[in-house]
Amino acid sequence: MPAIEALRVGVLCGGASPERPGSLASGEAAAKALAEAGLMTELIDMADTALSALRDRIDVALLGLHGLGGEDGKVQGALDTLGIPYTGSGVLASALGMHKPTFKTLAVQQRMDTPRWTMRQPEVSIESTINTVRLTLGFPVFVKPSSGGGSLAAGIARDDAELRALLTRADGDPYTEFMIEEYVPGLPCTVGLVEVEGRLRTLPVHDVETDREFYDYTAKHDPAQRREHCPSILPAPTTENMQYLARRVFQMIGAHGVLRVDFLATKGGRVTMLEANTLPGLSQRGNLATMARAGGIPYPELIKHLIRTAYTKPGYLP
Ligand SMILES: Nc1ncnc2c1ncn2[C@@H]1O[C@H](COP(=O)(O)OP(=O)(O)OP(=O)(O)O)[C@@H](O)[C@H]1O
Ligand SMILES: [Mg+2]
Missing domain, CATH: 3.40.50.20 (Rossmann fold)
Structure with missing residues (x-):
């Protein structure tokens, strides 16, 4: 190198x-x-x-x-x-991480917990989708784009009308395909993984409390709307489970260099996996940088480690 x-x-x-x-x-x-x-x-x-x-x-x-x-x-x-x-990751892991339904299908195959879901395909009418939701998931549900991020175009629907409003509002966005998930009331948590000198480091778990309906775009961008903890306030067996799952996800999709895996933790002790971010945010006060600092890696070092890993990718990894 x-x-x-x-x-x-x-x-x-x-x-x-x-x-x-x-x-x-x-x-x-x-x-x-x-x-x-x-x-x-x-x-x-x-x-x-x-x-x-x-x-x-x-x-x-x-x-x-x-x-x-x-x-x-x-x-x-x-x-x-x-x-x-x-x-960061190559083509395949990036694509798998971006397309949430494909990612979740892999997670289910590996017997990992992820909220149950159904799809809203563009060629299927909204009314038919609402019927499917009523019969399969039941309300409330959580709507999000299949390939979205940053909580954009996402929201909670408690009944037919709210679901119709969310799906209609979404029309015209760059997002054409939507997922409708079982609504899981839980604490949003995330686990960062970063390659340091050829070894994958698992960072301390980060959680966020917010008084908003969920960890939405506003809560992500306005520090006054959230209370963050890193290391997390959750008990060690729960955070260790998340860290273990995050490492498994890293291997499952063939990620490289860095990854951030998002979860919800319920009061009843359920840990359910939402998604994997192959290019987590890099701002200095962002989740990844906060987790790295808590794990003893100062921000400038984190960024330099990322660059070094550009040279440690296996020869051919799609
Ligand atoms: N099934 C669900 N039930 C309840 N809340 C959910 C569900 N899915 C997502 N949320 C809420 O929305 C937030 C963002 O979800 P998710 O991580 O799936 O979306 P994202 O837009 O890809 O996020 P990121 O900013 O990490 O890219 C979660 O932290 C949680 O507050
Ligand atoms: Mg997320």
């Missing part, structure tokens, strides 16, 4: 994803930390840069991208083709 001090690091962020604001925050924070550490760093907004232009401009890409087009394997495939090493 080349010394990272000799590398031209391109911090890729922004782009056209609905998660663009979070991505800009990730990119700016990471680029600042790298520049302060004396590394050659360029912040690159993918909204006004062609990937092919990066070939002779950077040696390695630090991905601060989130959501569609950045976290789903497309950029990863393009960078593979251009021969530019990049941080």
Whole structure:
């Protein structure tokens, strides 16, 4: 592996994803930390840069991208083709992490707990979907895009009318396919995993209490709307179970470098898995950075570890 001090690091962020604001925050924070550490760093907004232009401009890409087009394997495939090493997972793990129903199907196959769900396919009418929900899941339910993030276009429906409103409101978003999940009242928790010097480190569990209906977009962006704990306030057997499950998920999807796995923990002791984020947010006060700090890894070190792992990916991993 080349010394990272000799590398031209391109911090890729922004782009056209609905998660663009979070991505800009990730990119700016990471680029600042790298520049302060004396590394050659360029912040690159993918909204006004062609990937092919990066070939002779950077040696390695630090991905601060989130959501569609950045976290789903497309950029990863393009960078593979251009021969530019990049941080995080390859094409397959990225795609599996992005598409929640596929991810959950794998999780069920591995006998992991994830909320029961049904799909709202674009070709099926909303009324027919509501009928299916009434007959299979029952209310309340939680609606979210299959390939979404940041709690965008998500919400709780307690009856037919609320479900109809949520599904109708969603029409016209970039999201065409929706999942309707069993509603699980629980504490949102997350577990970070990060590769440090060739070894996968499992970080302390992070949880969030909020007085809002759920851990929604507002709670994620306004610190006054949430109370975070890291390490989590949950008992050790519960957090250890989450950490164990997160490591299994890392292997299950073939992730690389970094991963954040999200759960809900109920008062009754149920731990249910929501999703896996192959490119977790990188802002300095974000969940991953908070977990890393609690695990003894300062923010600038976290970012440098991410870059190093761009060179530890197995030779061929789709
Ligand atoms: N089945 C469910 N029952 C109850 N609440 C849920 C359910 N699914 C999601 N939520 C709520 O929505 C939040 C976000 O869910 P999830 O992690 O699946 O979405 P996301 O938009 O992909 O998140 P991220 O910001 O991590 O990308 C959860 O923390 C929880 O508060
Ligand atoms: Mg999540």
